[in-house]
Amino acid sequence: MTLDPRTKMVIVICLSTLALIYNSAGELLPLLLVTLLLLLLFRIDISSVWVYLKRFLQLMLVVFIIQCIFTRGGEVLLSLGSTALVSSQGLLAGASLVLRIIVIISAALIFTTFSSRDFILGLVQWKIPYELAFMVTIAMRFLPLFRDEFVNVVTAIQLRGVELKQVSWGRKIDLFRSLLFPVVFGALLKAQQLAVAMESRGFRAYPRRTYLRRLDFIWIDYAVMLIFITITLMLIISY
Amino acid sequence: MHFLTLTQVNFHYPKLSRMALENINLEIEQKSITAIIGPNGSGKTTLGKVMIGILQATGGKVLLQGEPVSEMSLAQIGRRIGYVFQNPDLQLFCATVAEEIGFGLVNQGWEPARVKEKVDFCLEFFQLAEYRHVFPLLLSQGEKQRVAIASVLVAENEFVILDEPTIGLDAYRKKILAGYLRKIASIGRGMVLISHDMGFVEHLADRVIQLEKGRIVGDSERKGRNGYDT
């Protein structure tokens, strides 16, 4: 089944909205099953879910433990002396939070089935200005660069003899606050240079762009989108 | 004891199909000017970064005065070895030129009055006084380069590594820089110069190491004025 990228977008949004609204494992588990089923329909290898999940394992573990310990109620399952550590409610709360993360990550995998180019094309055909659509995709591509910029600055600071791991939190916050402006400004400066470089190579030279390919929104897209939006809305209202 | 000792050092970038550095054995004395030369992509910058632990060697050992670099923090190394990046944009992060040059001193707890004195001297010497309050990244290429160099040399580390320090400098500024480097070398502060600029290197270096495709292919001590002796 090849759906329009925009239809897939809507599906991802529906799934993650539901994942955010639902709270209990009893609701999230069916949602996860539906998501996995959709992945199969889109011919995404389910084992790749695991590859992505692995990166979030630590986060999920921490979240799980915190939820377990700080949610009280139900039977006490584990106690240290007379203080209850883990309760049945806590365990459920932890499990549902983890489930929620898994649903969102799995749903996001649907994005891997189309290219960012198709995505721009889709947005443009929905009358969103090309520059804006292009900026969104560029921003997605540049996020890692921002991280690199940050790593560079941290390296440069340490090389000038500042032991970041040892300075007090007050000093650290001070340092980062004074760095915020130059780092953000520097990044903007580079973005501006990029914009000039792009325009000088013909970007936006003509007010209207033409496209080699057209994305066709066919009846099945309308149908799928309608079904997903309706079901999601109904589920939200009846919740 | 040698200042820096590299034994059987290898370095491999995850996405590069060949080794960036292969089997590097090197001893560098503190009180000397060592130049590293070689074509683009031969691994000069990588070697510099491995020496001070920005990159950890994927094989072999790097010792700084007998201590493994891998067990020291960047700040510990940074207080002993100054490092000027090849691209000044990567190391400028303060809001003004004066702050940039004073950053290391302030953070090592110098008194404000002494910091100011030292910063003023550097601004004057590198002809940056008029840009004192300017945002460093807005300066011209050569000016940025000089700020980057000044902000490292100001700390008076016992050793410095400069990656392509002459990039963007005009002939006159190159001469000023060469003079300064010669001066600090004469008072016993050593350095590694990574450079394409043979003219610049030839006048300064006591020793020239040549890299090609990640390997050392030449290592010559300079003897007298009329050339090199392997």
Ligand SMILES: Nc1ncnc2c1ncn2[C@@H]1O[C@H](COP(=O)(O)OP(=O)(O)OP(=O)(O)O)[C@@H](O)[C@H]1O
């Ligand atoms: N982060 C990286 N990831 C992958 N490969 C890299 C990375 N950084 C450098 N390289 C590669 O490693 C090799 C050595 O790079 P290096 O920057 O050390 O060269 P260099 O001798 O300093 O070159 P130049 O004269 O251009 O400064 C090059 O082939 C380069 O493409």
Ligand SMILES: [Mg+2]
């Ligand atoms: Mg280099």
